[in-house]
Every structure is written in structure tokens, then in C-alpha cells.
Amino acid sequence: MSKIAVVFHSVCGNTYLMAKAYADYLKEKGEEVSLFRVKDEAFEETSLKFDSSRVYREEILKLPVISCGKDLTGYDALFLGSPTYYGCVSAQMKAFMDSFCDIWVEALMSGKYFGCFATSGDLYGGSELCMQGMNTFAQHMGMILLSVPCNIGGAPQPAYGITHATGPMSDQRMQDDTVKAIHGYLDYVLPAIHQK
Numbered sequence: 178m179s180k181i182a183v184v185f186h187s188v189c190g191n192t193y194l195m196a197k198a199y200a201d202y203l204k205e206k207g208e209e210v211s212l213f214r215v216k217d218e219a220f221e222e223t224s225l226k227f228d229s230s231r232v233y234r235e236e237i238l239k240l241p242v243i244s245c246g247k248d249l250t251g252y253d254a255l256f257l258g259s260p261t262y263y264g265c266v267s268a269q270m271k272a273f274m275d276s277f278c279d280i281w282v283e284a285l286m287s288g289k290y291f292g293c294f295a296t297s298g299d300l301y302g303g304s305e306l307c308m309q310g311m312n313t314f315a316q317h318m319g320m321i322l323l324s325v326p327c328n329i330g331g332a333p334q335p336a337y338g339i340t341h342a343t344g345p346m347s348d349q350r351m352q353d354d355t356v357k358a359i360h361g362y363l364d365y366v367l368p369a370i371h372q373k
Contacts, residue, residue, distance in 0.1 A: 179370045181208050182249050185258035186215045186270045188223055189347035190233035191296040192258045195339065198351065198359050199256050199294070206367060211252075213243035215273040229348040246277030246286070254290035254370045255320070257311050261295050264303030266310055274314045287319030290370050292362070293338035300342050308337035323366040331358030 181203055185196035193214075200212040214237060221238070224230040249255055259270040266274070280286065293311040297304040312322055324336045332354040334340060339362055341355050 179208050179253040179367075180211075180251065181254045181256070181370070182211050182213060182243075182252045183256045183258070184213045184215060184243055184249075184273070186217060186267050186273070187233075187237060187258075187260060187296075188217075188220065189227055189229040189260070189343065190237070191229075191341060191343045191347060191350065192260050192294070193233055193237050194351055195294050195296065195341055195355075195359070196256075196258045198356055199258075199363065202360050202363055206363070208367075212240060214240045215269050216242050216244065217269045227347065229343075229346060243273070244276070245279065246273070247280050250280060250285045252289065254292070254323075255286075255315075256292045256294065257315075258294040258296075259307060259311065261297035261302055261304045261307040264306035266295075266307055270311075274311070277314075277318060281318065284319050286315075289318075289320050290323055290366070291315035291318075291320040292323040292366060294340065294359075295338060296341050296343050298343055298345055298347070300340070302342070304340040304342075305335045305337055308335065308340065312337055321369075323369065325362055326365055329358055329361035329365060331355060331361055334358050334362070 187193035
């Protein structure tokens with residue numbers, strides 16, 4: 178059994194649903210999993226502005242907030258999830274990633290496993306760039322990247338992580354093919370994580 182953290186930022190609920198799919202399946206596989214949201218001081222207000230964000234607002238608010246990278250040094254693997262804002266991670270996720278500066282010099286995340294996921298309005302909305310940014314962050318931390326193989330099944334996915342297109346109103350929730358891709362990906366990477 179491995180100790181795994183799934184950390185996400187979500188406003189409209191789609192990235193949260195992906196994070197939950199990761200955490201639920203990892204628990205089903207017998208892993209020790211913690212599901213965290215990053216700090217978002219505007220969430221209580223912004224989540225009321227969109228119909229799609231109101232649906233999962235209370236569930237998200239009940240989850241623990243992780244304050245900094247130092248809190249993850251005891252984990253074997255980290256999966257980060259972010260909405261895509263203009264081809265990048267959200268400001269809240271970037272602030273969380275920047276919080277690792279305290280442990281970067283000591284390389285406290287070196288050798289730990291890393292995977293990521295992202296949502297965007299459509300498949301051309303920059304989610305690959307967003308995930309490349311998260312992968313670059315992990316490389317700077319010395320983490321081992323868990324790329325997505327081309328044969329996992331479900332919705333076609335880029336090598337950088339699992340992505341989901343939410344539609345222009347962010348109301349297109351994950352379908353079974355994306356859930357199948359998440360499960361296939363996790364089945365593929367868990368043996369590597371267990372070697373730790």
C-alpha cells in the first residue's frame with residue numbers, strides 16, 4: 178500500500194469530479210489516499226456565480242485545504258489537478274506549486290511519483306499546456322513523472338496527464354470514457370508507485 182495525495186483546484190466542480198474519481202479508485206485499490214483542495218480565498222463567492230459551480234460547492238467546501246508543499250513530504254505519490262486558465266494552471270494552483278520553494282533546495286520531493294490532470298472548455302483549450310506546466314514543476318522538484326500511455330482505453334488522452342473538456346458553460350460533466358481512462362491510467366502507474 179502506498180500513501181498518495183490528490184490535490185486539486187476547482188470552481189465549477191469538474192476538476193473536483195476528476196480528483197474524486199482518482200481518489201475513489203485509488204481507495205478501491207487499497208491505497209492510503211488523501212484528497213485536498215488548494216487555498217482559494219474567492220471560492221465561496223465565485224462558486225455562487227455559475228450554475229455549474231453551485232452543484233458541488235458544498236462538497237468542495239467540506240474538503241481539507243492543503244496550505245503548502247511541505248505538508249506532502251510524507252507521501253509516495255502526488256496527483257495534481259487544475260482547471261486550465263489561458264493555457265496555464267489557475268492562479269490558486271500556481272500559488273500552491275510556488276509554496277514548494279521552502280523544500281525545493283533540500284529536494285524533499287525527489288524520487289516521489291507525480292501525475293496530473295486538467296479540465297478546459299474544449300480539447301483545444303490549452304489543457305496540454307496546463308499539464309506540461311505541472312509536469313515541469315514536478316521535474317524541478319525531482320519527482321518521477323507518470324506519463325499516460327497511448328493504449329489505456331477510454332477517452333483519448335495526451336501523454337502529460339488526463340484531461341476533460343467541460344464545454345463553454347463548464348456544465349459537461351465527465352462521461353464513462355474519461356472515468357475509464359482514469360482507471361486505466363491508475364492501473365498502469367500503480368505498480369511503479371509500489372516499487373518505492
